[in-house]
Amino acid sequence: MDGIEARIRESFAKQTMMATFGAEVVSVAPGEVVLRAPIMDLAKQQMGFAHAALSFALGDTAAGYAALTTLPEGQEVVTAEIKINLLSPATGDWLVATGRVVKPGKRLAVVSAVVEAVTGDSRKDVALLQGSMMPI
Amino acid sequence: MDGIEARIRESFAKQTMMATFGAEVVSVAPGEVVLRAPIMDLAKQQMGFAHAALSFALGDTAAGYAALTTLPEGQEVVTAEIKINLLSPATGDWLVATGRVVKPGKRLAVVSAVVEAVTGDSRKDVALLQGSMMPI
Amino acid sequence: MDGIEARIRESFAKQTMMATFGAEVVSVAPGEVVLRAPIMDLAKQQMGFAHAALSFALGDTAAGYAALTTLPEGQEVVTAEIKINLLSPATGDWLVATGRVVKPGKRLAVVSAVVEAVTGDSRKDVALLQGSMMPI
Amino acid sequence: MDGIEARIRESFAKQTMMATFGAEVVSVAPGEVVLRAPIMDLAKQQMGFAHAALSFALGDTAAGYAALTTLPEGQEVVTAEIKINLLSPATGDWLVATGRVVKPGKRLAVVSAVVEAVTGDSRKDVALLQGSMMPI
Numbered sequence: 001m002d003g004i005e006a007r008i009r010e011s012f013a014k015q016t017m018m019a020t021f022g023a024e025v026v027s028v029a030p031g032e033v034v035l036r037a038p039i040m041d042l043a044k045q046q047m048g049f050a051h052a053a054l055s056f057a058l059g060d061t062a063a064g065y066a067a068l069t070t071l072p073e074g075q076e077v078v079t080a081e082i083k084i085n086l087l088s089p090a091t092g093d094w095l096v097a098t099g100r101v102v103k104p105g106k107r108l109a110v111v112s113a114v115v116e117a118v119t120g121d122s123r124k125d126v127a128l129l130q131g132s133m134m135p136i
Numbered sequence: 137m138d139g140i141e142a143r144i145r146e147s148f149a150k151q152t153m154m155a156t157f158g159a160e161v162v163s164v165a166p167g168e169v170v171l172r173a174p175i176m177d178l179a180k181q182q183m184g185f186a187h188a189a190l191s192f193a194l195g196d197t198a199a200g201y202a203a204l205t206t207l208p209e210g211q212e213v214v215t216a217e218i219k220i221n222l223l224s225p226a227t228g229d230w231l232v233a234t235g236r237v238v239k240p241g242k243r244l245a246v247v248s249a250v251v252e253a254v255t256g257d258s259r260k261d262v263a264l265l266q267g268s269m270m271p272i
Numbered sequence: 273m274d275g276i277e278a279r280i281r282e283s284f285a286k287q288t289m290m291a292t293f294g295a296e297v298v299s300v301a302p303g304e305v306v307l308r309a310p311i312m313d314l315a316k317q318q319m320g321f322a323h324a325a326l327s328f329a330l331g332d333t334a335a336g337y338a339a340l341t342t343l344p345e346g347q348e349v350v351t352a353e354i355k356i357n358l359l360s361p362a363t364g365d366w367l368v369a370t371g372r373v374v375k376p377g378k379r380l381a382v383v384s385a386v387v388e389a390v391t392g393d394s395r396k397d398v399a400l401l402q403g404s405m406m407p408i
Numbered sequence: 409m410d411g412i413e414a415r416i417r418e419s420f421a422k423q424t425m426m427a428t429f430g431a432e433v434v435s436v437a438p439g440e441v442v443l444r445a446p447i448m449d450l451a452k453q454q455m456g457f458a459h460a461a462l463s464f465a466l467g468d469t470a471a472g473y474a475a476l477t478t479l480p481e482g483q484e485v486v487t488a489e490i491k492i493n494l495l496s497p498a499t500g501d502w503l504v505a506t507g508r509v510v511k512p513g514k515r516l517a518v519v520s521a522v523v524e525a526v527t528g529d530s531r532k533d534v535a536l537l538q539g540s541m542m543p544i
Binding site for chain 4: 216243268
């Protein structure tokens with residue numbers, strides 16, 4: 001596990017929101033971070049689907065850490081803004097979020113994320129995010 | 137408590153995500169719904185602020201129910217898309233989200249929400265959301 | 273005409289896109305700038321309404337100059353990102369865009385804009401924008 | 409030229425905004441439409457770059473027609489909402505916008521677009537858009 005992956009796993013471990021959702025880091029590569037979380041009973045909306053905020057939490061966090069892979073050690077990022085389009089009802093066993101850097105930047109990094117719902121061997125896209133992360 | 141407020145409180149009670157965050161309905165009026173939640177230890181990001189997903193969850197849900205106040209009984213709404221701009225670190229005792237209908241619609245309702253952090257008597261805006269809710 | 277209004281009118285005059293659309297500065301106040309343009313035949317979409325890009329151009333530019341009113345002399349702003357929700361078909365004599373600063377900032381200013389279509393004495397909202405301007 | 413390409417070229421020809429910008433249809437394929445326009449003197453902002461509204465106009469229109477390729481004959485689409493992140497100053501000879509369908513839909517199609525600036529043989533991304541098109 002290299003330096004950047006260690007930094008991200010350490011930061012991730014401090015995010016109590018991620019623990020609340022049972023989320024874990026799947027992989028870290030330059031410009032791309034994958035997270036996943038089970039769809040648990042505690043994170044649903046009124047019709048029994050995963051709440052949009054769960055897709056948001058995973059997509060936003062994956063995209064933020066993707067931006068962090070492009071920054072020098074000692075920096076953090078915060079979300080400046082991010083937009084989510086919901087594509088299908090979030091049902092299944094897991095949500096998997098893949099965050100990517102579209103354009104790195106010292107003042108602002110543009111990022112995107114795709115969130116998929118996984119049920120056994122089948123996957124479907126449930127959300128697409130596009131946003132800006134601010135290094136601090 | 138009139139019909140629409142009862143419908144919203146009933147629907148809200150089914151959202152396990154809202155219970156997870158300790159959220160409650162503050163008020164329901166035509167075109168405007170206010171929610172609040174304490175900033176709890178379980179909903180933080182790596183620097184100890186409330187996670188953007190908490191502001192998102194409250195703002196998105198308040199905006200969705202604001203749209204629902206403009207629709208006939210028996211309808212639900214789902215978020216088609218929503219964007220959040222983060223304005224300040226979300227620190228304090230409570231987050232209060234006020235969702236409003238900008239433009240009602242049978243196919244799509246345009247909505248906005250403001251999320252404020254409250255500490256004792258002081259309030260600050262922490263997030264602004266703008267999105268589209270789809271009646272189903 | 274004070275300093276900030278003069279700066280904005282001078283900058284506006286350099287925007288050939290604004291001249292192409294026949295746009296003019298209606299008013300400049302701290303944190304709020306109003307622009308307008310006639311709905312001309314050269315700026316339409318396939319159904320004869322004003323193109324979304326005309327509402328975008330006016331809303332984005334009004335919001336950018338609103339941000340500029342909060343910055344020291346000698347600075348410019350560029351749009352980092354902005355989102356537009358279209359509310360009604362843009363038909364009428366004029367479009368009027370009111371840009372406002374939601375949250376000033378040295379690194380990023382959060383802004384919004386409303387675009388209205390005006391026909392004689394009647395007005396209707398046609399677009400709502402929310403975005404981030406970056407001082408440079 | 410098959411039916412869908414003919415429909416799109418016919419609709420495009422009615423968009424006076426596209427003629428104002430000297431835009432043309434480069435290619436039409438199922439779920440993907442490419443447009444381009446020269447960066448002309450009439451479409452600039454105050455620093456001499458192409459105005460964000462030019463990138464927006466091309467990206468939004470390309471994305472709208474991409475959505476149209478997935479719909480039955482006789483339908484039109486209008487933009488419900490779209491967000492643009494600006495990636496670099498839009499300088500060069502041409503802007504080329506590639507619109508794609510992310511998720512087709514009868515009520516709402518989710519779309520994206522990339523806008524590139526082309527100077528001789530070199531290309532750079534200048535804008536990324538994500539939005540929703542509404543069939544009517």
